[in-house]
Amino acid sequence: MSRLGPRRRIDADLVRRLLATQFPEWARLPVTRLASGHDNRSFRLGDGMLVRLPSHERYAPQADKERRWLPVLAPRLPLPIPAPLAIGEPGEGYPWPWQVLGWIEGDTAATAPVGDLARFAVDLAAFLVALQRIDAAQGPPAGPHSFWRGGPLAAYDAETRAAIAALGGRIDAAAAAAMWDAALAATWDGPPVWFHGDVAPGNLIVRDGRLAAVIDFGCCGVGDPACDLVIAWTWLDEPARAAFRAALGLDDACWARARGWALWKALIVLARGEAHHDYAAQRRTLGELMGTGALRA
Numbered sequence: 001m002s003r004l005g006p007r008r009r010i011d012a013d014l015v016r017r018l019l020a021t022q023f024p025e026w027a028r029l030p031v032t033r034l035a036s037g038h039d040n041r042s043f044r045l046g047d048g049m050l051v052r053l054p055s056h057e058r059y060a061p062q063a064d065k066e067r068r069w070l071p072v073l074a075p076r077l078p079l080p081i082p083a084p085l086a087i088g089e090p091g092e093g094y095p096w097p098w099q100v101l102g103w104i105e106g107d108t109a110a111t112a113p114v115g116d117l118a119r120f121a122v123d124l125a126a127f128l129v130a131l132q133r134i135d136a137a138q139g140p141p142a143g144p145h146s147f148w149r150g151g152p153l154a155a156y157d158a159e160t161r162a163a164i165a166a167l168g169g170r171i172d173a174a175a176a177a178a179m180w181d182a183a184l185a186a187t188w189d190g191p192p193v194w195f196h197g198d199v200a201p202g203n204l205i206v207r208d209g210r211l212a213a214v215i216d217f218g219c220c221g222v223g224d225p226a227c228d229l230v231i232a233w234t235w236l237d238e239p240a241r242a243a244f245r246a247a248l249g250l251d252d253a254c255w256a257r258a259r260g261w262a263l264w265k266a267l268i269v270l271a272r273g274e275a276h277h278d279y280a281a282q283r284r285t286l287g288e289l290m291g292t293g294a295l296r297a
Contacts, residue, residue, distance in 0.1 A: 010041040010053050010094070017092040019045075023100070037202055039218055044103065049085060053098040060096035061145045062218030063087055067099065069139065070217060073194070076134045079127050080104055080213040104213045109201035109235075115209025121240040123211040124204065124231070125247035132193040132225055139194060139222035149197040150223030153183055153260045163267035170296045171270075171286070176263065179289065183260020186253035188224035196220055199228045201235050225250070229258035230265070233288040234281065263289055270295060 012031045020027040029046035036042045039059040040052040054060045067084040074081050083102035090096055106112070114120050142150030157180075164176050196203075197219025205213035229248070232241045245255065262285055269282040276282075286294045 010055065012043060014092060014094060015043050015045075015051050015053070018088055018094065018098065019051075021091055022088050023086060026100070037216065040216075045100065048103045050082070050101045050103050051098065052101065053094065054096050057096060058144075059218065063097045063099040065140060065145060065220070066101075066217050069220065073131070073134060073217075076130065077127065077214075078130050079123075079211065081217065082215055104205055104215060106205040106207040106212045109204040109206050109211075112206040113209060114206060117237060117240040118243040120209075120211050121236055121244035122247045124199070125244050127211070127214055128196070128199070128225070128228055129248065131196065134194050136192050136194050136222035139192070140220075141192065142221050142223035146195075146197050146219045146221040146223075149219050149227040149261075150192075150195045150221045150225075152187070152224075153257060153264070156264045157184065160264045160267055163264075163271035166271040167267065167295075171267075171294060172290065175290060176267065179263055180260060183257050183263070186256035186260075188226070188254075188257065190224075192222040193225050194220065194222055195225045195228050197227060199231045201231075224254075224257065226254050226257035227261050229255065230262045232258065233262045234285045259289060 012033050015031045016027065019029075019031075026045060026049070029049075030044075031051070032044045034042045034044055034050075036055075038055065039062070040054055043051040043053075045051050052063070054062065064087065066082070067087055070081055070084055074083065082104065084099060085102060086100040088098040088100065109120075140146075142148055148155040160180055161177070164171070164173050164180070167173070196214065196217060198216060199214075203214060203216040204211055205215060229244075229250070232244055236244055266282040266286040266289065269276050269278050270286065273279070283295050
């Protein structure tokens with residue numbers, strides 16, 4: 001089975017049933033559904049815990065990976081990251097492993113106001129630099145578990161070129177292809193380093209306008225860090241982008257690959273049409289990459 005059927009909704013009632021059978025010591029705590037990302041459904045458990053359940057079998061390996069590696073990474077990072085507390089087993093009609101994590105106070109940057117965006121970008125860069133400096137020798141190499149983030153962009157070559165063709169005259173296809181070709185040519189030749197894999201506003205916790213924590217390491221691994229720079233175009237403005245780049249200290253080739261990652265995502269979402277939940281955001285990203293009005297009606 002690859003997807004939950006209509007009788008197997010991921011809701012608070014399912015979480016309560018799973019807790020009652022597997023972690024009865026927590027079964028009486030209140031369960032509150034939270035705004036969730038695409039990969040997992042999240043619920044607050046009492047005051048101090050978070051329950052996350054994968055929404056599809058492709059995300060199921062993330063729970064074990066986070067349990068294995070988050071305790072290794074946490075002491076070496078300048079900001080808090082989630083602390084795994086327990087791994088649940090399939091049950092109650094739910095077919096995959098799920099996890100209980102420690103709660104981190106704050107709101108995500110997707111909803112909370114940020115005081116100084118350039119300072120926020122520098123703080124995020126410091127976190128990523130620290131992550132990249134952690135010994136990566138035994139970490140999980142890029143692969144299906146990270147959706148090839150951290151690996152060669154060539155994994156998405158056919159998909160990207162198909163999206164350029166599908167968008168037809170709505171974009172400058174030659175310019176998009178040239179940017180993509182430049183990204184492919186800027187190959188990674190350094191040693192593998194740790195990457196987060198999904199650096200996005202919804203995974204950055206804000207308190208008092210500052211970056212306070214980083215969450216959701218489901219796509220993490222070791223490899224090329226370029227995928228972690230995509231936020232430069234998806235969310236940061238020009239001054240913050242410049243501050244972010246200066247603080248990271250990565251070379252031009254890494255930034256070329258990062259543009260490739262951002263371009264790939266923007267193109268495939270836009271090619272799928274306006275019904276896609278991320279359409280407006282990716283239209284903005286394409287504009288940041290290729291200039292205002294990059295997508296024509």
